[in-house]
Amino acid sequence: MADEMVLQAQRFVNTIYGTRIGMTVDEDGKTSWTMMYALTRALQWELGITALSNSFGPTTLSTLTSKYPALNQNTVPYANFTRIIQSALYCKGYDGGGVDGVYGARIQAAVSQLKSDMGVGGTTPNGDLTPKVFKGLLNMDPYVKVATGSDAVRGVQQWLNGRYLGRADFFVIPCDGRHSRDVAKAMLLAVQYELGMADGVANGVFGPGTQSGLKTHPVATGATGVWVSLFSAAMILNQRAVTFSSTFGSALVSETTAFQSFVKLPATGKGDYATWASLLISYGDQARKGAACDGVTKITTARATSLKADGITYVGRYLTSVSSTLPEKVIQPGELQTIASSGLRCFPIYQTQGRDASSFNYPLGRAAGYAAINAAQDHGFKPGTRIFFAVDFDALDDEVTSNVLPHFKGIVDSVAEAGGQYLVGVYGARNVCSRVAAAGHSTASFVSDLSSGYSGNYGYALPADWAYDQFVTRVVGTGTGSIEIDNDIASGRDTGQDSFNPARAVVADVRLDSSLHNSLMIDIGKYMESIGYPNDGGLKNFQHWKCFQSTVLDHDDVITQQSNLYRMRKALIQTSAYWEMRHWGPEDDVQDARVEAYHLGVPGGVRDSSTGIAQITGEAAIRAWNYCIAKGLVTGSTSDPANDGDVYAMWKKVQDEAFALQTVSLLHLWGAAGKPGGSNPPEGETVLRPMALDYNDKENFEILRRYQGWGDVAVDGGQKRMALYYIFEKYNGIARHF
Known part of the structure; x- marks a missing residue:
């Protein structure tokens, strides 16, 4: 709601100082940081400071102190100086006595009230505006209790x-x-x-x-x-x-x-x-010893002995890893059995890149939930295990609202739809953990108190539901038993696990058992509806059941064969094909007609466009096939992507569903190689490691994103397809471990 006196203050700043201070403010009658910055610059201009800044820093303070150690009706130099004070008072919610340039009784009373609210009323005569109080006046800090205050x-x-x-x-x-x-x-x-x-x-x-x-x-x-x-x-x-x-x-x-x-x-x-x-301080007394730890190093028998000797009972280890420099970050084969046989207990942590807010949103939360469930089952964690999902960056409070909370809602939804066999925990700064818990999206917190400088730790109390409190990094043991850990205090709210199912071996995919078809179709439909794609297809897209039938069931033999031939997870082929067919709309039919027109010599046509259930262009298909033929991954004759006839011939071929699905796998192989010769971002595409059944989250995302291209649209699409990938992978995993 606009305030008339704030509006007058804004008009004063723009009229008198706009050109002088190099900025103007919106005349909307609302207090803002921009207005405070403008008033700060106006003050600096009046003080004769030439290097104007939004900050009321040491130069401003020292200059003001030397010239006007106490501003009042006798010392204020001139009218505009007073108007700056009056404008600031109104922006803070105090009566400035108008914006008339007169340092009268109303200003003195307002300054007196301001200082009383600050708790500094007794430091100087009440009507005097001192430099540090002036500094406090020119910011957005409140000096009266707010609704959430005490x-x-x-x-x-x-x-x-x-x-x-x-x-x-x-x-x-x-x-x-x-x-x-x-x-x-x-x-x-x-x-x-x-x-x-x-x-x-x-x-x-x-x-x-x-x-x-x-x-x-x-x-x-x-x-x-x-x-x-x-x-x-x-x-x-x-x-x-x-x-x-x-x-x-x-x-x-x-x-x-x-x-x-x-x-x-x-x-x-x-x-x-x-x-x-x-x-x-968030980390407290770092000389303490906690009963828990987490780390990126494999727990061997010798290291387990060192941990036990140091009083450790609970060990946090990672379900997955996208790091190429920390080969032991992810739980290693046989490690959980070593932990259990050594009398230790393990609590699992799920973390991908997650180093800024852009890595957190609802679709990625859905993907994280499914990925963590799959990984937990692969490692052998039993139902009832709590998985701590990491928010490993300094999330500001507004980022928690806009990104982190929707992300955890996605995690919770995934876990619930997968049967609720695992519990959701959160790892992060105090504010992150408290807010995720308050939203009902977690059951316990693993608090990153070691990061004491995080804005989410500095000034926040320890969350009420804390399970582990990470407070110091130390080295435990010597020789082969030496291991660096983050030491954690354990509250007893989570005790990890000391008994595990046999780990699921990394094996090739098989055909989907018919008993899984209906559940898989339902889960995919729920997810697509949750991100805005109705199952009936809406006004422009194919219905969910039709896409599922065409890209998953009808050609399961082809997809399985391609998966086994190239050691590629079926989910990569299924995801790309289903996603593209689900997005097929009337505009794609128009583009198909324009391609036909071009090759018939009709004006207004286009040479190439994406087509078929997997929405593949003729040129991209040629380049993928050429690459795979050259590498001996497939047999056939190469084509010329610069030749209209070759492009049109390939464009027609990818309209065949089975051929299109085979081409999806080749496009993924080409993508992993950096898409040589293709349309790539200016810096090019990096070369991934050869396709493998144990591709990690980062690699899977890159494959899915590259199928669509690059840039914001492709990244957004890749993020949404990650959840779809893990739904497919969930059911493929069940099938291959029947």
């Missing part, structure tokens, strides 16, 4: 501002009742100040000096003073139900004991170093 947290925020604003590197933090990265850093600065660290030394980092100092400041029953205030503040920020106090009373003892039990520390009720560490 009075207790806001009290801590105001206390920190009021006590430490005079220190050189301490700036006004939000007072909205919500814990945050800025508040967490402010707490560390406060600890360092109370330890006696000088300005310039105190830096808000939980380093050796801070750790050493905290070890000399335990607090316990009867203690009083600022260290108790800091401890109770840290407890409040970790969502413990205590009162902010400078006295360590019985209520604080009780909550401290409860917190220690929650994070698996000795429940002494005292504020010792380990408890301080768990309150102030």
Whole structure:
């Protein structure tokens, strides 16, 4: 909703400063970072700073401090300077007294209220606008409690501002009742100040000096003073139900004991170093030893012995891997039996690339769910096992909303449709884990607290459902028993598995048993409907049953034969063919007619287009066949992709369903080789390893994506086809292990 006074402020900035500061703002009456940036630049211009910036940084602060250490009705230099202040006040929700350039009683009252809300009202005369308060005015931080905030947290925020604003590197933090990265850093600065660290030394980092100092400041029953205030503040920020106090009373003892039990520390009720560490930094006291670990190295008998000797019971290992540099990241043959026979238990982790938000969405979640189920069954994990799906990047809160939550909804849907035999866990930063759990998409969390700088860890409490808490990397054992691990605290919510089914061997595909046909068709139909393709085909596409019949059932012998001949999973052929036929629409019939017209010499025709159930162009088919003939993968005569007659002849041949499905397999072989001679992105296509039955997720995605081409559309299509691939693979896997 537009605010008339904010609108006036926007018009003032654009009129007076637009050309001067190199930017304008939308005149919509809504406060925004853009407006705050413009006001910051306007202030810099008035201060005579030539290198304008969106940041109210050290130069702006020092220049303002030297010229106007306290702005009031007697010191404000001129009207436009006042209008900048008035505009900022309105953008913050305070009464600026109009945008008239007069530093009157209403501005003084607004500044006084602002400083009171910040908790710094007693630092200077109430109507004076000091440089650090001005800096706080020119950002989007709230200084009143928001709907999701608490009075207790806001009290801590105001206390920190009021006590430490005079220190050189301490700036006004939000007072909205919500814990945050800025508040967490402010707490560390406060600890360092109370330890006696000088300005310039105190830096808000939980380093050796801070750790050493905290070890000399335990607090316990009867203690009083600022260290108790800091401890109770840290407890409040970790969502413990205590009162902010400078006295360590019985209520604080009780909550401290409860917190220690929650994070698996000795429940002494005292504020010792380990408890301080768990309150102030996500990884806590790294001198602890946890009963769990995870790693990328095979557990041999010697390594298992080292782990047991170090107190490890639970071992996290990866179901799959896309890494070529970590050959032992994925569970190795016989490893689970070694783990079990050594008295250890294993909890599985599923991770692909997943290093940014683009790797997470609903279709990819569906694919991840199916892929993890297939892999868990391949390795021999029994029903009831919890699989932890990794979010291994610093997901911002809006990315959790837009990408991570839909992704986990896809995982949950896949697991449910596969019979719900496995449980879904989440690995990630605290905020990721808490939000996925709150959405009902996970049953326990594996928290990446070792990544203390992640925005999702800094300022967030440990999730209530945590099962494993990753807190330090260390080397355990010596000689052949030496192994690097990420050490984890175990809460007992997940205990992994110590008994496994025999691993499923990597074997060739076979024909689909007729008993699987109906279930497979239903599962594919559900998935396609979930991404917007109705089973009745809608107004333009073939019906689901027809595509399934043509590309899966009618030619199962051909597909199986191609799979066995080239050691290619049937699912790659089935996915590409089904997906393309499912997308066949009236426009494709029009294109077919235009190709026929071209080769008949009729004006308006086109030389080539994708055609047939697998939507293959004549030229692409020629290049794939030529490549495979040259490699001895298939027999036949080569054709010339530059010759119209050859292109048209091949174009006609790929309209035959059996020939088209054979050509799909050759296109995949050509794709794995980098599509030599084909239409590729400017940097070309990389050469994959030779086709194999154990292709990993990354390789399968590349094959499916290359079938469609490159660019955003092909990537999006490839992501959606990955889930389809794993549905096919699920049933192919059942068939080959009957």
